[in-house]
Amino acid sequence: MATASETPHIALTLRDHLPILQVLIPLCTAPLIVLLGDRRVAWGLAFLAALLSLVVSFLLMMQVMDGSFISYHLGGWAPPIGIEYRIDAANAFVLLLISLTATLVLPFALRSVADEIPARSHTLFYACFTLVLTGLLGVVATGDAFNVFVFLEISSLATYVLVSQGLYRDKRALSAAYDYLIMGTIGATFFVIGIGFLYMTTGTLNMADMAERLAGQGSNRTVQAAFAFIVVGMGLKVAIYPLHLWLPAAYNYAPSAVTVFLAATSTKAAVYVLLRFMFSVFQPEFVFDTNLLLWILAPFALLAMFAASLIAVFQTNFKRMLAYSSIAQIGYMLLGISLFSVTGLSATMVHLFNHGITKAALFMAVGALVLRSGTTFYDRIEGMGRVMPLTGAAVVLGGLSLIGVPGTAGFISKWVLVQAAFEADLWWIALLIVASSLLAVIYMWRVVEILYLHTPHPEAIHKEAPLSMVIPMWIAAGACVWFGIDTSLTMGAANTAATGLMGGTDGMALTPTVGGLLGNGQ
Amino acid sequence: MKEHHLILRVVTKSLVGTIILFAFYVQFHGDFSPGGGFQAGVIMAVAFILYGIVFGLHEVQRVLPAWVVHKLVALGVLVYAGTGIWNMFLGYEFLHYGSFTPDHMSHGQHSGILYVEAGVGITVTGVMVAIYYAFAGRTPRLGNDDW
Numbered sequence: 001m002a003t004a005s006e007t008p009h010i011a012l013t014l015r016d017h018l019p020i021l022q023v024l025i026p027l028c029t030a031p032l033i034v035l036l037g038d039r040r041v042a043w044g045l046a047f048l049a050a051l052l053s054l055v056v057s058f059l060l061m062m063q064v065m066d067g068s069f070i071s072y073h074l075g076g077w078a079p080p081i082g083i084e085y086r087i088d089a090a091n092a093f094v095l096l097l098i099s100l101t102a103t104l105v106l107p108f109a110l111r112s113v114a115d116e117i118p119a120r121s122h123t124l125f126y127a128c129f130t131l132v133l134t135g136l137l138g139v140v141a142t143g144d145a146f147n148v149f150v151f152l153e154i155s156s157l158a159t160y161v162l163v164s165q166g167l168y169r170d171k172r173a174l175s176a177a178y179d180y181l182i183m184g185t186i187g188a189t190f191f192v193i194g195i196g197f198l199y200m201t202t203g204t205l206n207m208a209d210m211a212e213r214l215a216g217q218g219s220n221r222t223v224q225a226a227f228a229f230i231v232v233g234m235g236l237k238v239a240i241y242p243l244h245l246w247l248p249a250a251y252n253y254a255p256s257a258v259t260v261f262l263a264a265t266s267t268k269a270a271v272y273v274l275l276r277f278m279f280s281v282f283q284p285e286f287v288f289d290t291n292l293l294l295w296i297l298a299p300f301a302l303l304a305m306f307a308a309s310l311i312a313v314f315q316t317n318f319k320r321m322l323a324y325s326s327i328a329q330i331g332y333m334l335l336g337i338s339l340f341s342v343t344g345l346s347a348t349m350v351h352l353f354n355h356g357i358t359k360a361a362l363f364m365a366v367g368a369l370v371l372r373s374g375t376t377f378y379d380r381i382e383g384m385g386r387v388m389p390l391t392g393a394a395v396v397l398g399g400l401s402l403i404g405v406p407g408t409a410g411f412i413s414k415w416v417l418v419q420a421a422f423e424a425d426l427w428w429i430a431l432l433i434v435a436s437s438l439l440a441v442i443y444m445w446r447v448v449e450i451l452y453l454h455t456p457h458p459e460a461i462h463k464e465a466p467l468s469m470v471i472p473m474w475i476a477a478g479a480c481v482w483f484g485i486d487t488s489l490t491m492g493a494a495n496t497a498a499t500g501l502m503g504g505t506d507g508m509a510l511t512p513t514v515g516g517l518l519g520n521g522q
Numbered sequence: 523m524k525e526h527h528l529i530l531r532v533v534t535k536s537l538v539g540t541i542i543l544f545a546f547y548v549q550f551h552g553d554f555s556p557g558g559g560f561q562a563g564v565i566m567a568v569a570f571i572l573y574g575i576v577f578g579l580h581e582v583q584r585v586l587p588a589w590v591v592h593k594l595v596a597l598g599v600l601v602y603a604g605t606g607i608w609n610m611f612l613g614y615e616f617l618h619y620g621s622f623t624p625d626h627m628s629h630g631q632h633s634g635i636l637y638v639e640a641g642v643g644i645t646v647t648g649v650m651v652a653i654y655y656a657f658a659g660r661t662p663r664l665g666n667d668d669w
Binding site for chain 1 (some may be wrong): 599604
């Protein structure tokens with residue numbers, strides 16, 4: 001730590017502070033909302049925080065697009081002793097997705113939350129929402145293994161509260177939140193046990209330092225156990241196929257706005273952590289050769305793609321159907337990881353983003369349907385596409401992207417995934433990807449048929465959703481098309497991220513590329 | 523109620539002040555001896571919880587209403603984060619306490635620790651009391667006579 005240094009200290013600028021501001025802005029907003037205790041101010045502050053986060057994450061993204069990374073030392077303590085925030089292409093991309101979704105969801109939430117949750121809970125609702133945002137951004141931004149756990153808990157605990165807020169529509173939200181709490185806590189416990197084992201063998205918590213020390217000692221039982229605990233723990237958060245049981249109920253019974261946010265971000269942040277640990281902290285060779293992860297991960301991914309899609313086909317509830325579809329889509333991301341190539345990882349990264357915006361558009365449409373029909377069961381939302389043309393069209397567009405029709409974002413990610421499968425000479429996997437997309441055609445067609453080819457249900461309110469819901473919905477739906485045609489941002493970032501991740505420990509070298517940050521504190 | 527537990531009430535009244543004093547001792551000596559914001563916060567909360575157990579929830583909430591407790595929880599976090607933001611305004615990293623006295627960094631470290639520990643103490647007090655209020659304020663689903 002610095003005593004007075006010989007060279008005069010150069011004051012840090014706002015630009016240098018961007019990595020911490022990314023987390024700090026929502027972190028300070030949450031207690032501020034509680035302290036002020038006014039529900040109109042609460043929404044405004046939450047939206048302001050999300051908007052500022054979006055600006056920060058965009059600026060960060062622009063800085064690391066070239067494959068460099070930024071390292072920020074909390075308290076001026078240099079890593080590996082101090083906590084380090086480390087932004088590279090992989091996490092800047094996920095940060096952008098999370099803050100973008102939050103910025104879109106909040107305007108949408110204004111009407112949706114007012115409809116679904118009593119006014120006295122609004123202040124705390126928005127406080128919890130910003131806490132979830134804080135946690136997710138923190139999990140992704142930090143370069144410290146224990147910090148990941150802390151932020152994971154911040155976001156998870158706040159998420160349980162948000163899910164339980166669905167109780168005003170359906171009491172089962174309480175048991176859904178409780179299930180999620182139990183499963184999520186088991187996941188977090190496994191994860192922290194894994195980190196404990198890693199700390200035991202390496203004596204450090206900084207991911208870059210950990211990676212360096214693990215590379216030096218090869219593989220032993222403690223490291224293997226750590227790896228197993230971390231994969232299973234994060235697997236619960238990701239909802240890898242056999243560990244997905246909490247997800248359908250949590251998504252289904254949570255308030256509409258919460259479902260949008262969770263579906264688009266929380267599993268994605270967990271996928272990122274999984275990637276970071278698999279590729280940056282552990283050696284990719286260790287992961288894939290020693291532990292034959294390809295033969296463990298790929299079958300589950302394929303199983304998820306087919307089983308979850310099949311379950312989705314037979315659902316009678318739009319929201320629940322989309323939840324099962326999410327599990328299937330996570331299968332695609334895992335498949336990309338298990339192919340173990342730059343193309344495969346690019347597919348995972350780009351699908352993470354594309355699926356995020358697709359599901360955001362679809363779940364927002366669900367929220368609009370809930371506002372007008374009161375429920376999402378197929379027999380109650382029939383014909384609603386005719387009386388809510390904009391919402392119905394957003395469902396169609398989101399559905400096309402979910403299926404992977406050319407010209408939509410979903411097509412890009414599946415195309416890259418198929419490419420990766422061919423590169424690995426696994427043509428049958430490419431066939432299975434296409435086959436499982438056909439299942440998506442079936443379950444999305446069912447919804448489209450119900451929305452358009454029936455007479456509207458008499459008990460529903462026959463009116464388009466308010467603009468505050470339609471506009472965010474259409475920004476997300478428009479993004480599905482935009483990123484299906486202009487892929488320079490998404491594919492560019494995904495490629496840089498994948499190359500960095502495949503570089504393994506080299507991608508986590510201790511010397512940062514941005515100079516100004518190191519000039520002090522040492 | 524008032525006429526019962528005379529000894530308990532007298533002892534509690536005399537203890538509450540001592541407990542609060544001890545909480546401050548632990549708070550401000552955390553950097554030299556075992557202690558700090560977490561321990562001090564719990565001890566501080568104990569004073570209120572003890573008062574609540576002996577005199578009843580209603581009495582303790584006259585001293586420390588539930589809404590104040592909720593604000594305390596949030597205030598502590600803001601004190602902590604505010605210290606870090608102050609450091610940022612001084613031109614150093616978030617929570618770089620040395621920036622309070624750039625010429626003699628260890629003095630700055632010393633005062634920085636005191637500020638953030640004050641934040642921790644406030645939040646822990648708030649959380650502990652809030653948990654007690656939540657449990658104590660629960661009305662039983664079935665009254666004793668309903669069985």
